[in-house]
Amino acid sequence: MAKQARAVQTWRSIVDAAASVFDDYGYERAAISEILRRAKVTKGALYFHFASKEAIAQAIMDEQTSTVEFEQEGSPLQSLVDGGQQFAFALRHNAMARAGTRLSIEGVFLGGPHPWGEWIDATARMLELGQERGEVFPQIDPMVSAKIIVASFTGIQLVSEADSGRADLREQVAEMWRHILPSIAHPGVIAHIKPEGRVDLAAQAREKAEREEQEARIAAEAKEAGSDPATDTGSRSGGAGLRGGGSGRGTRAGQAGDEGDEEPAGAGVAAAGGAA
Amino acid sequence: MAKQARAVQTWRSIVDAAASVFDDYGYERAAISEILRRAKVTKGALYFHFASKEAIAQAIMDEQTSTVEFEQEGSPLQSLVDGGQQFAFALRHNAMARAGTRLSIEGVFLGGPHPWGEWIDATARMLELGQERGEVFPQIDPMVSAKIIVASFTGIQLVSEADSGRADLREQVAEMWRHILPSIAHPGVIAHIKPEGRVDLAAQAREKAEREEQEARIAAEAKEAGSDPATDTGSRSGGAGLRGGGSGRGTRAGQAGDEGDEEPAGAGVAAAGGAA
Structure with missing residues (x-):
């Protein structure tokens, strides 16, 4: 591996490991030694990239902010709602989002x-x-x-974390929108907004996990039979539609509870943007 | 002092000192030794009242919740808004409210x-x-x-703490109500609600500080002259109206910034209730 690629990988390992440590222990109790253990890097490598624990925490808060990109097509209000639900989904399935939020609050x-x-x-x-598209009342101050x-x-x-370990977060965020939208948008617009988000990210993650599992199975079968998996499209599309949610959740998706498979920070958002 | 009264006083000293330590350092970094130093009590006395740091934290969270009592007369929605503004005021001027809130979040x-x-x-x-008085929409679920x-x-x-050290908290809480009220109350009712609260707690605290300062001055003058201060009402009421906010804020009230004098947890609320 080239020297630069290795450095990027080390940086990534440290930030990912630190996110899981900050998520578990918070800023005060997070130990550099535990970050080193989880990242499987040396103390020298860590201090080559980061001057201090604070610098790692800052990197995680920056990563967290880049988790969501608002869809620029269609209704801006719906895109705003969708972005919030994507971040709510990340909070449930992604240590980086959780650590960034915890560090922000502790900070x-x-x-x-700020x-x-x-x-x-x-x-x-x-x-x-x-406002430009006539969805939001003109008298609203966007920054306020x-x-x-x-x-x-x-x-x-x-409060959702305290109440339910964030199990009810999607619904609570939807309730927030139901309480705020009447003060910022026309009733006719609100009727078309889905406060739970346009895309069911949980169902999407389940489908993705199933698709990947099936592709892996087909690849393994093809390898055994000695054929080329890329040409074997018939059985792929046929199988995916028929299998439903059951078996996928029983394997990889089962780890993450009722919302399906663990989802990397950017993936759900990019997929949601594409589907919108 | 009777044994029981002394025990109550010791308990109070510990809880007050602990509130200031938790406010300054948070739960993790709060040291029992620092609580002992500020409370001026022995380790034995502290452990007679509290089994652990956790037990002291719990007592402070319980105290915080009892800070606000909603006024039962007049508009229930206005009373709700007023109670929130009283707590917002306490957050600015009262270590107990701040410590209770910080401990709740860290908890x-x-x-x-919960x-x-x-x-x-x-x-x-x-x-x-x-809802009973026709202010709140009947279809609203009060718990939600x-x-x-x-x-x-x-x-x-x-966010107000991060932005301005809570200097803009009153206005931010008012904005919260402006954003939420349209979804829970009739427009005709909202027109009569003051989102900043019915009572200007800051002005009230300034007036109280000025009144106390003046009373102290009159008592001192009376003592010097050998007369009875209780009968000297003429100069008291005359002076209070003329002096304005200046000199009061320059002395005691000056410590607490632009909202006037430091206010104990219950006092502002009781006064606001009486004035409503």
Whole structure:
């Protein structure tokens, strides 16, 4: 492996391991030694990339903010709702999102920099777009409403974590929108917004897991039979539609509970954007 | 002092000192030794009252919940708004409210019990009362809306802390109500609700500080002159109206910034209730 690619991989290993440690223990109790153990890197490698625990925490907060990209096509309000539900989904299935959120909140108490600035700016831009397209009331100040939305979301995911380990987060975020939309959008627009999000990310993740499992099975069968799996399209498309949710959840998807398979930070969002 | 009264005083000293330590350092970094130092009690006395740091934290979270009592007269929605603004004021001027809130949030990460149950129940009762009096839409589920309100408040005070050290908290909480009220109340009712709260707690605290300062001055003058201060009402009422906010804020009130004097947990609420 080239030197630069190896450095990128080491950086990635450290950030991923640190996310899982911060998610488990929070900033104060997170030990560098535990990050090293999980990342399987040396102390020297870690300090080559990061000057301090604080610097790793900052990298994770930056990663978290880049988890969601709002779909620019269609209804800006629906895209805003969808982005929030994608982040809510990431909070359930992704240590990076959880660690970033926990660090943001703990950072307030530790006197850190404002961790929600980028979220607020991105939300305000979608509200502005909503005003341009006639969805959002013209008298709304996008920055004022964006701050209320981001702040409310932060509190709602905290209460959902305390209530249900975030099991009810999708529904709680939908309730947040039902409570806020009447003050920012025309009733005729609200009737067309889906507060649970346009795409069922859980179902999507389950389908993806099933598809991957099936592709792996077909590849294995083809390898055994000595044929070329790329030409074997008939059995692939036929099987995928028939099998339903059962067997996929019993294997890989079973780990992540009722929302299906574990989902990497960007994948669900990119897929949702494509499907929208 | 009687044995029981002394025990109550010791308990109070420990809880007050612990609140200031938890407010400064959070749960993890709060040291029992620092609580002992600030409370000026022995280790034995502390462990006579509390089995552990966790038990002290629980006592502070219980104290915090009892900070606000909703006014039962007049508009239930306005009383709900007022109660939230009283708590917002307490967050700015009262270590007990700040420590209770910080411990509640940190407790979620530490897997503690749900810290917002009582707030949600009390809020739901006010929404029910609002339904009975025709202020709140009958189709609203009070528990669902109460959870969204309490969760949003929790997030909003966090973002306000990060943004401005809670200097803009009153206005941010008012914005929260402007965003939520249209989904739960009739427009005709909303027109009469003051989202900043019915009572200006800051002005009230300033007036109280000025009154106390003046009374102290009159008592001192009377003592010097050898007369009875209780009969000297003429100069008291005359002076209070003329002096304005300046000199009061320059002395005691100056410590607490732009909202006036430091206010004990219950006092502002009781005063607001009486004035309503």
